[in-house]
Each structure stands twice: as C-alpha cells, then as structure tokens.
Amino acid sequence: MHCCQSCDSQVAMEPRDGHAVCPECGRVDSAAAIRPLFIVTGASCSGKTAVLDPLTRRLAGRCVTFDVDWLLDAVGTLSGDQPINWPAFRDAWLAVAHGVAQSGMPTVLLGPLIPAHLETLPGRRWIADIHFLTLDCPDELRRARINARPRWRKRDIDEQVEFGRWLRDNIADRVDTSSGTPEDTAARVVAWIDRHLTGGQR
Numbered sequence: 001m002h003c004c005q006s007c008d009s010q011v012a013m014e015p016r017d018g019h020a021v022c023p024e025c026g027r028v029d030s031a032a033a034i035r036p037l038f039i040v041t042g043a044s045c046s047g048k049t050a051v052l053d054p055l056t057r058r059l060a061g062r063c064v065t066f067d068v069d070w071l072l073d074a075v076g077t078l079s080g081d082q083p084i085n086w087p088a089f090r091d092a093w094l095a096v097a098h099g100v101a102q103s104g105m106p107t108v109l110l111g112p113l114i115p116a117h118l119e120t121l122p123g124r125r126w127i128a129d130i131h132f133l134t135l136d137c138p139d140e141l142r143r144a145r146i147n148a149r150p151r152w153r154k155r156d157i158d159e160q161v162e163f164g165r166w167l168r169d170n171i172a173d174r175v176d177t178s179s180g181t182p183e184d185t186a187a188r189v190v191a192w193i194d195r196h197l198t199g200g201q202r
C-alpha cells in the first residue's frame, strides 16, 4: 500500500505512530493515519440492507459507511471470466478504509464478513482495531425472509441459517432485528460504535 519513494528497489513501508516508515532507509512519510474499522456483519436477511440508509445518515460527518456489495459489479468486471478473488476483494475494502482514515474518520462496512477473513490480509496492518457486530434474527424468521425475496435472489436457505448460527456463537456483540424498525437497529449500532470510539481505544 505504501512503498518507499527513496529506495531503488520496491520496499513496503511499515506503520509507526501514524506514519509510514521505510524499514530499509528510514524514510518517514506523514500520511498514514490509522483508524479503527467497524464491521456490521450478518447472514442473508439479517437486516443489513435495511439499516444502511439510517446508519449512514446517523453517522454522517463522524464515520464513512459502505455496503461491501457496492464494489461487487466492478470486481466482477475486473475478474473477467475468472471467479472473484475474495481475499483481494476484502483487501480492497481495507485499502478504502485506510484511505478514509486519512480524512480523519473511521470506516463502517456492512457485509457478511468474519474476523478470519481480514486478519491475514496485507492491508490489515494499516487499520487499527477491527470491531465486529452481528445483525441477527431467529432461524425461522430468516427462512421466511429469504423465501419472501424476489425470484432472482439466491435461495441458499440452509447455508445462510448455518452462517447465522456460526455468527451467533462466535461474535459477542449482536443486535436482534426481529422486532424494531431499521431506525431502531441503526440507533443501537451507533451506540455500539460510540462506545468503542469514546472507550479510549485506538
């Protein structure tokens, strides 16, 4: 992401105290602010799409909010007739988040991500703490919601129920979307983000 402009060979710089530092020549570049990343995850029909608009509005000016699907069409085009390289897709989002951090703001990503998807990516070191919150609903409600989708949407019901259970068991922070409006859900997600941002973390 950051390469040294002084060394003759291409040397990847390292993050240090908000700067990018070359491990070979010691060059220091200033523009490498590090901010936390907030992941709002969930299996299909957890309410991610519904919460996007109210969440973006409530966080405007404080965090930049994206749905990871926004890059999906472009990444499909870049992939041509090859399958999408999902680790590269996720690393692109880490690069976006690091770019947003240079404007002083944390990034919020909505998408079906888990911690293991991000920890080993090259862009990980340019992000501060990554926090996960799951949007969840009971299995039966998820089945009903997926069945009620338009015909062209995928109907991988069992897979999504299984993923929802995995998230329930493995991600401690969770908001149930089975009752309450998207505005209610957004308010709870904002409260979760505020707790981290004011909690003295990086």
Ligand SMILES: [Zn+2]
Residues within 6 Å of the ligand: 004, 005, 006, 007, 011, 022, 023, 024, 025, 026, 027
């Ligand atoms: Zn260098």
